[in-house]
Amino acid sequence: MNFTDFDKSGFKNSNKKGRGMRIFIYLLIALAVVVGAVFVSYKSMLKPVNSSNKQIKLVTIPVGSSVDDIASIFKEKNLIKNTSIFKLYVKLHNNASLKSGNYHFSETQGVVTIVNHLQVGGKYQVAVKDVMIPEGTQIKEIAAIIAKEFNLDEATVLKQMNDKTFIQGLQKKFPQLLTNEMFKPGIRYPLEGYLYPSTYMYGDFTPSLEQIITPMLNETVKVLDQYKEEMSNLKLTPHQTLTMASLIEEEATGTTDRKLISSVFYNRLKIGMPLQTDPTVLYALGKHKERVLYKDLKVKSPYNTYYIKGLPVGPIASAGVDSIIAALEPAKSDYLYFLADKTGKVIFTKTLEQHNTEKEKHIK
Numbered sequence: 058m059n060f061t062d063f064d065k066s067g068f069k070n071s072n073k074k075g076r077g078m079r080i081f082i083y084l085l086i087a088l089a090v091v092v093g094a095v096f097v098s099y100k101s102m103l104k105p106v107n108s109s110n111k112q113i114k115l116v117t118i119p120v121g122s123s124v125d126d127i128a129s130i131f132k133e134k135n136l137i138k139n140t141s142i143f144k145l146y147v148k149l150h151n152n153a154s155l156k157s158g159n160y161h162f163s164e165t166q167g168v169v170t171i172v173n174h175l176q177v178g179g180k181y182q183v184a185v186k187d188v189m190i191p192e193g194t195q196i197k198e199i200a201a202i203i204a205k206e207f208n209l210d211e212a213t214v215l216k217q218m219n220d221k222t223f224i225q226g227l228q229k230k231f232p233q234l235l236t237n238e239m240f241k242p243g244i245r246y247p248l249e250g251y252l253y254p255s256t257y258m259y260g261d262f263t264p265s266l267e268q269i270i271t272p273m274l275n276e277t278v279k280v281l282d283q284y285k286e287e288m289s290n291l292k293l294t295p296h297q298t299l300t301m302a303s304l305i306e307e308e309a310t311g312t313t314d315r316k317l318i319s320s321v322f323y324n325r326l327k328i329g330m331p332l333q334t335d336p337t338v339l340y341a342l343g344k345h346k347e348r349v350l351y352k353d354l355k356v357k358s359p360y361n362t363y364y365i366k367g368l369p370v371g372p373i374a375s376a377g378v379d380s381i382i383a384a385l386e387p388a389k390s391d392y393l394y395f396l397a398d399k400t401g402k403v404i405f406t407k408t409l410e411q412h413n414t415e416k417e418k419h420i421k
Contacts, residue, residue: 099145101138102142102168103142103168103169104138104168105165106136106137106164108164110163111165112163113162113163113260113264113268114134114136114163114164115160115185115259116130116159116161116162117258118156118157118158118160118175119157120157122157124144124147127143127155127175128140131143131171135164136162136166136171146168146169146172147172150172152176153176154176155175156175158182159258159260160174160175161183161260162174184260185259185260187256188202188258189202189256190256190257190273190375192254192375193254193307193376193377194374194375195249196215196218196246196249197215199218199252199375200214200218203269217266218270223266223267224247224248227270227274230271230274231274231278234277234281236294239251241370241371244370244371247371249371249375250299251277251372252274252375253274253277254375254376254377257272280381281298281381287386296371297368298384299376300368301368303373303376303380304322304332304336304337305318305383306375306377306380307334307373308336309379310403314403316383317395319384319386319388320388320392321405323387325393326367329366330366330393332366332367332368336373337360337373338354338356338362338363340374341356341358360373393407394406394412396412396415399419
């Protein structure tokens with residue numbers, strides 16, 4: 058036996074080699090475990106978000122969308138679990154480019170199916186129906202639009218939109234927006250003012266009423282989320298914000314300074330003066346009239362701002378973003394009155410005497 062068989066500590070050199078080999082094997086095992094875990098995680102992220110939710114969602118991929126854009130669209134609609142994994146899968150399986158267009162997907166379809174459909178395009182693309190809800194539209198009018206576009210019975214649509222059980226189901230999806238303020242005594246239509254006015258696209262399938270109005274509620278949430286700080290500063294709930302915005306929407310014309318109208322309402326609220334806005338009288342009456350008569354002002358309703366002080370019990374129409382902003386960012390003024398002349402120009406005044414003088418000039 059040679060002395061070189063032993064190290065300085067008196068142990069055989071082969072022990073050192075053995076320890077090194079064992080460490081190397083342990084590292085290989087650890088690496089294999091890590092790789093296996095990553096692979097399992099990767100495979101898991103490719104699976105469907107919810108294998109039991111078969112609700113169809115319309116997904117629109119605009120022309121020129123990047124993979125990043127497409128991943129964000131699917132994540133926002135809760136159709137994929139992870140944007141990075143989606144992008145990695147596309148990179149690893151770049152058999153063809155992802156095609157723009159309109160598609161139907163559900164949470165039961167995983168990344169593999171989604172990417173395959175986007176790469177094929179063609180037979181997986183669907184036609185869409187555009188449904189426009191104009192600013193200032195009331196719930197009865199929205200029900201009529203929905204009934205016409207989807208060949209439904211108008212009375213049935215309106216009845217369901219007013220059904221408490223149906224609305225409570227929506228509350229679970231939109232708890233911050235749809236609070237129990239919607240059920241205040243005297244509220245005529247709980248969803249009045251909550252369905253955001255815009256143009257919506259629906260695929261060539263027969264959607265449920267919930268599927269039809271959910272995008273409208275989503276848009277309302279998106280708009281209000283941008284102004285949380287302003288609502289907090291004014292101590293307004295979403296319900297109160299939409300109520301004030303609806304008054305501004307119904308009083309405004311195309312050339313009107315909505316923020317000045319808003320300032321008039323806030324100035325009146327500050328001194329305890331009734332808002333006295335005619336659109337609330339018409340809403341209380343439940344009909345459209347060319348002119349509000351003196352006797353109309355006396356209608357006893359929680360919507361009639363000649364009869365009650367403060368905001369009406371709820372919104373009277375669906376307000377657009379300009380009116381919502383005006384409700385949350387009123388101009389600074391000391392105006393208490395306004396009226397529109399025959400051209401639509403709005404004239405603001407500080408006193409009742411000035412208001413009546415302008416009224417004599419412009420309204421006969």
